[in-house]
Amino acid sequence: MSLAGIAFCQAPSDVAAHIMVQDDLDAFLQILPCDLRDNLLNEPRRGQLLEVILDLGRFPEARYLGEFGGCYLRNTKVSVKELEHAQNSVGSFGGDNRAGIEGTLHRISAIRSRKGAIVGLTCRVGRAVSGQVDMVSDLLQYGKSILFVGKPGVGKTTVMREIARVLADEFHKRVVIVDTSNEIGGDGNIPHSAIGGARRMQVPEPSMQHRVMIEAVENHMPEVIIVDEIGTEAETHACRSIAKRGVMLIGTAHGERLQNIIKNPTLSDLVGGVETVTLGDGEARARSCQKTVLERQASPTFDFLIEMRDRHYWVTHQTEKSVDMLLRGKNPQVEVRRRDKMFKVVIEKSKAYDKCDS
Structure with missing residues (x-):
């Protein structure tokens, strides 16, 4: 149901009771x-x-x-x-x-x-929270890759865990979690029940995360790979390689905003990369810009990027469109996903990026 660009996700009447926490x-x-x-x-x-x-x-x-x-x-x-x-x-x-x-x-x-x-x-304290996935459940149905960014403590790993469970148990996907610090699946050889039927591959050393990501794809035929804290050039290259094989990626990266990822030379490849292009005189006049401009280098690895401003306020980008607009110095249109006072999910469509709450 939508009204004046605002959509209300369907949810149980007692939504607060629908969100369950195991700590x-x-x-x-x-x-x-x-x-x-x-x-x-x-x-x-x-x-x-x-x-x-x-x-x-x-x-x-x-x-x-x-x-x-x-x-x-x-x-x-x-x-x-x-x-x-x-x-x-x-x-x-x-x-x-x-x-x-x-x-x-x-x-x-x-x-x-x-x-x-x-x-x-x-x-x-690590918590398994069921019910958080309703903030993004509509995007999961597309089967597209999603990157979550946000400051520490906003619940990125908690969301990863719940998405893994839903994709495995409700969407019946073959899900493999690359669990570098055992944060998603918990400590020990038997993963926590919070990830449902998703499989978990542990990583011996943080520097080996990218190798285990490729190993997961080559050896275990996943439809979905989930990886937390993408932070190195090798990991961004592994993500791009996995995306080219038709595997859905769900990940988190260091940064609070899309601009942080664009400006980070190590991570910018996740959103398509940035290159400097020299335009001809006619093209520069047509665009009303300088002859030297920044443009997106390739297709983004992640189709959607979600800024988790806090636990109940998310800004959703269609990565390709938002990156192109930002590189041209323009203001992209985004979706704001938030919970109201009754904990119902409200989606505000086509909102100007600079009008989103900080």
Whole structure:
């Protein structure tokens, strides 16, 4: 149903109840010192807990979704013994200094001294959220590749997980997740139930992600590849190679806006790349522009790009059209996808990009 360029997605009347969250918070709290565990169990905001920061010689800190900064959990500092307890409670740390808690989606990231000792831990709560996919369910039906960008903490990985489950279980696609840090499928050899029937390939080292992406296509005949945190030139080339083989790609990349991807020499290939072109005099006059201009180099790897401004406010680009408009210094038309106060998904079509909320 649409009215004045605004479409309302069909959803159950009790949409808030339709969104279900599984956070395995008990397992997360077990790695923390006892006093911090008790404090958080009695915290009314524990459902919004984002991460706990344990830095040697500093007060432990909790951070919550939707809040700036954090709050101290006690007035005594973190000790070496407490860091060792947390370290021994999780799986081994990989080359990216990340570990997990087996059977959960939680992520533990380490800060090390110059000698390799762990002097800080960022303990991040991983949640499986079902119902988030309704923000993008209409796009999934096209079978086109989608790239998600956004600042840390807006829920990109959570959305990847839910999309994997829906494509595998409801669309009956052959889905393979290339899970570099076990963030999508959780720690351990058996993937978390949140990804449904999707298959998961683990990556021994972050530098090998692009190789595992190609291996997934060549060995396991997927219809969909899902990959988190595309960040290197080798990975962008692997994405382009996979897209040329007719495989649907769902991925995330570092950046908050489409402009960040265009200006990033490593990632710009995901949206078609940029090249400098010298126009003839007649063409320059016809375009009313300078003779030297920037143009898109090739077709984008991803057909759609979604800027996740926050968890409930997304800006959707048709990548090819938006890139061309931005390179010409013009303002593209986009779709804004957001949840209203009743958590119903509202899609505003053909909205000027510069009019989108920041």
